[in-house]
Amino acid sequence: MPLPKSAPRKELHYRSIEMRGFSREDGLFDIEGRITDVKQERLTPHVGRHVEIGEPLHDMWVRLVIDKEMMVHEAVAVTDAAPYSVCPEIAPAVSLLKGARMSRGWRAAISEKLGGVGGCTHIRELLNSMGSTAFQTMVSVMRKEMPKALAGDSAKPRMLDSCHAHASDGVVVMHKYPPFYTGNGEDKRKP
Numbered sequence: 001m002p003l004p005k006s007a008p009r010k011e012l013h014y015r016s017i018e019m020r021g022f023s024r025e026d027g028l029f030d031i032e033g034r035i036t037d038v039k040q041e042r043l044t045p046h047v048g049r050h051v052e053i054g055e056p057l058h059d060m061w062v063r064l065v066i067d068k069e070m071m072v073h074e075a076v077a078v079t080d081a082a083p084y085s086v087c088p089e090i091a092p093a094v095s096l097l098k099g100a101r102m103s104r105g106w107r108a109a110i111s112e113k114l115g116g117v118g119g120c121t122h123i124r125e126l127l128n129s130m131g132s133t134a135f136q137t138m139v140s141v142m143r144k145e146m147p148k149a150l151a152g153d154s155a156k157p158r159m160l161d162s163c164h165a166h167a168s169d170g171v172v173v174m175h176k177y178p179p180f181y182t183g184n185g186e187d188k189r190k191p
Helices: 087-097 106-114 121-145 147-151 171-176
Strands: 013-023 029-039 056-066 072-081
Touching: 013 121, 029 121, 056 087, 056 121, 072 087, 087 106, 087 121, 106 121
Parallel strands: none
Antiparallel strands: 013 029, 029 056, 056 072
8 A cells, every 4th residue: 555645746866775685505695785866856066976867876785695693704885876986985895894793783883894984874874774684584594494493482582572563462473472472362453
């Protein structure tokens, strides 16, 4: 269902963020992201490049190679479009994430390694979102290898109380992770 109709308007900015996860033949996983910004007006800055209507102001890519424990083995970034000629110079700094884990502490690792002038705002934004993409990519692998852990039969599932749907007293947990359900059992909604 789309959003409700808005007042008459004119588009000024378009941002696209694409994320994809891949299983590799060597047993590792590629997590790829791309961020693109397009303006609906011609930009003629005093410093930087001229950008025509519909031409990307930003077009940046990141690939992270991770293992099953979500440790980064390789990190590479490419800047195809940026407002300033110096912007692509910082892309190789993404390699500093090698050895980091895409789990608890991921955003802190990004900030520590690529914060401020040591990184790019747009690439950091992309990297922040790549953590949840990596998790979603690994869910099918984890389900095949650790069905009981994900079903809640042994360890407490990490997603409990991480969002509204996974509230420990909610209908999803009541049906999906009964050992960890804390509600009163009166919720008649379907998960």
